């Protein structure tokens with residue numbers, strides 16, 4: 262059934278509107294075509310990437326390039342590219358799915374793939390003129406050329422609009438001359454095309470250009486960086502010295518580069534989250550296989566509660582990550598379709614569709630990049646000393662995971678962005694936070710109900726709890742906005758705490774809605790471990806929200822206001838019936854142990 266404007270939420274609205282489980286897309290909803298794509302990508306990953314893990318660890322950059330060429334031959338580089346430009350023209354969910362299942366072999370390939378298909382190609386498909394698209398996109402979609410994205414500079418990292426690279430119009434008005442130094446450029450060593458951001462005169466904002474990689478045109482590269490992980494991902498500095506670029510290679514309009522850069526990153530962020538999912542599945546599988554085999558004290562270590570609790574958390578976080586990533590991906594896909602149906606070009610529709618869910622993209626980037634790191638860390642712990650050895654895959658998985666918290670906007674920046682964007686949306690009237698926040702205020706002043714709710718139906722208490730966690734966010738963020746106004750952005754620790762609350766709400770709600778939908782169609786018995794995972798995730802989320810809420814309240818409220826908010830926090834984080842967390846963990850771990858793999 263096609264989604265209509267009225268039944269899909271706008272970006273950020275999840276916080277103030279209830280979502281029916283029937284309206285969320287889940288991995289169990291993959292179409293036959295998506296299922297086939299998933300299998301093809303997994304097969305490629307096993308055969309071409311995982312089987313040669315050692316070559317990536319040995320910094321075999323040429324091998325990364327060869328694998329990218331093979332991915333191009335199989336059409337994987339063009340999944341998101343419209344057919345008119347040589348791609349497969351598949352929907353957003355398929356794009357995300359490809360990033361997910363292609364990425365777990367090694368962070369080196371995952372980064373090369375992401376940098377090329379995302380930030381290296383998307384700025385042209387999203388902002389290019391027809392001529393630019395005809396000229397460059399087919400080459401990029403097939404892997405004849407590879408792309409790279411040059412935003413960061415030695416002095417301009419998180420503050421991306423502060424770059425010093427310049428673009429000067431030549432006297433004949435036909436070209437720009439680019440001069441400057443870019444840093445940390447993924448795929449620099451083998452790309453044929455750079456998306457370069459530079460400043461024209463004293464413009465407030467940078468401008469984007471498409472620059473062909475031609476060493477005779479003043480382009481030189483630094484040596485390969487020696488990195489903690491993603492060792493065979495080519496990362497080099499790029500120097501532009503009077504590099505001549507025809508005026509027709511400007512992307513979009515003068516001064517529009519920062520917008521392009523940020524929008525490319527929105528797409529990049531949700532894809533990066535997806536690219537951290539299959540790693541979690543594989544790490545969990547490798548960890549449980551080891552734990553089932555490794556014996557200490559005459560028992561497989563998988564029998565020990567200390568190991569079970571790790572396996573349960575690893576599986577649960579991966580499950581929540583999948584749930585939230587595919588939920589948001591389908592929202593984006595639907596929004597694109599709605600915009601196209603109302604007359605937008607595919608290009609405009611895609612741009613606006615992704616921009617609409619920029620908050621969710623930031624949430625996912627932070628949550629899933631941190632989950633994969635924890636997962637790899639616990640993977641090492643389950644392997645004990647062997648986890649620390651280069652001979653086992655845990656060591657490189659851990660090193661490779663680390664970068665995901667840094668690139669595509671650091672997790673600090675994305676945390677603050679998610680809350681900042683939500684507040685802006687509220688101010689523009691796109692998401693009504695004020696009304697619900699006032700209601701929470703009234704509720705705080707009123708007398709709490711002492712009725713005992715009927716929680717016999719599946720997830721009724723959990724959904725009530727999610728609604729209460731949303732009240733915590735509205736209470737804390739609402740009071741902070743009232744107190745600090747536009748100065749709120751200076752209170753970073755508060756913003757970060759609010760972001761953590763927001764993240765937990767989205768992730769926990771996504772897991773619950775997915776499971777509820779599946780329980781309705783496959784039966785509760787078939788979903789009993791997924792039910793356990795959803796409850797476990799929520800329990801941990803509630804604890805975190807409680808801690809972050811408290812930290813925030815006592816940082817800015819005093820006296821009666823503080824007391825009232827702390828009482829509200831207690832009320833909004835209180836279970837009627839506490840779940841038995843140890844039982845839940847055991848149930849999840851026993852399933853993973855019995856299947857000897859991540860099996861959800």
Ligand SMILES: Cc1cc2nc3c(=O)[nH]c(=O)nc-3n(C[C@H](O)[C@H](O)[C@H](O)COP(=O)(O)OP(=O)(O)OC[C@H]3O[C@@H](n4cnc5c(N)ncnc54)[C@H](O)[C@@H]3O)c2cc1C
Pocket residue numbers: 376409410411412413417418419420444445446447448488491496664667668669670671672673674753
């Ligand atoms: C392996 C690798 C590949 C990369 N690939 C690319 C690429 O292909 N193209 C590209 O353009 N870039 C790329 N980057 C660059 C990457 O996007 C930047 O490293 C990242 O944006 C952070 O910038 P920075 O390193 O200058 O850190 P900084 O911005 O100096 O940040 C350092 C620390 O300060 C924090 N911080 C900074 N500003 C603030 C603030 N306002 N408030 C609070 N905290 C703040 C950050 O969160 C971080 O913890 C890559 C980086 C690496 C390591």
